[in-house]
């Protein structure tokens with residue numbers, strides 16, 4: 001059934017139980033171990049309760065008195081229950097800690113490094129590189145090659161956020177003024193949804209990030225296209241849209257490489273049209289959704305730092321055409 005749903009939706013569910021990498025696999029095994037153990041304990045408890053009730057009923061029916069050593073029997077039962085609970089909790093503690101330890105060591109081979117900065121309420125993404133030209137900036141979507149370890153360096157510029165792509169790895173907090181690291185690996189190509197997992201204000205729920213795992217050649221093509229500056233428009237409508245962008249409010253917060261817009265307050269828009277969603281996974285990246293978002297962002301995400309934009313219809317139309325040209 002799950003497989004069927006998956007094939008219909010074309011993307012894996014955001015779930016710990018559909019692990020797609022070595023780290024998530026260990027977390028999933030731990031989950032099943034805890035679930036099965038807890039289920040057995042539950043069944044044993046209910047079984048004991050039913051057995052005791054039935055025994056008491058039987059005695060009552062027969063008019064038997066309680067045996068003289070009943071208190072001692074009960075004390076032994078309680079002691080056994082407490083001992084079993086302590087042992088089970090200890091086993092949980094040990095397995096939990098040992099799984100935690102196996103998740104931490106970062107693979108020795110220099111892995112692909114992505115700097116992820118949490119902001120209210122979106123994700124700034126920078127691919128590290130030894131040369132400044134090799135660096136790549138995007139937002140709310142990361143692409144990774146299948147079967148290769150990826151190192152994430154996590155930071156925050158405002159409050160505590162948490163990165164959680166349940167299909168790929170466990171959670172890790174993004175703490176202001178402190179760089180945390182974690183790594184993951186995707187073993188199957190797919191679009192994995194990650195969610196901020198630490199309450200960070202009004203739009204915490206609408207702070208998603210898509211991890212797109214793809215084969216190496218496809219990933220390399222993506223990197224090439226993302227490193228390129230935005231194309232200069234060749235037709236008049238797109239050119240007018242560019243003017244609207246550069247002379248209006250947009251340029252005060254957003255960067256488009258290849259233009260004079262260089263602010264880093266909001267998400268980088270150099271290749272906005274190549275992304276699948278806008279507003280940190282809140283809306284599909286369509287012309288209509290983009291229009292609604294630009295005109296009245298507070299309606300979509302109350303509290304967002306993006307201000308409303310009152311534009312003449314023709315200006316809005318040209319702006320949309322320009323933004324959609326940023327492939």
Ligand code: CUA
Pocket residue numbers: 118119121160161162196197198199200201203204205207
């Ligand atoms: Cu960011 Cu919750």
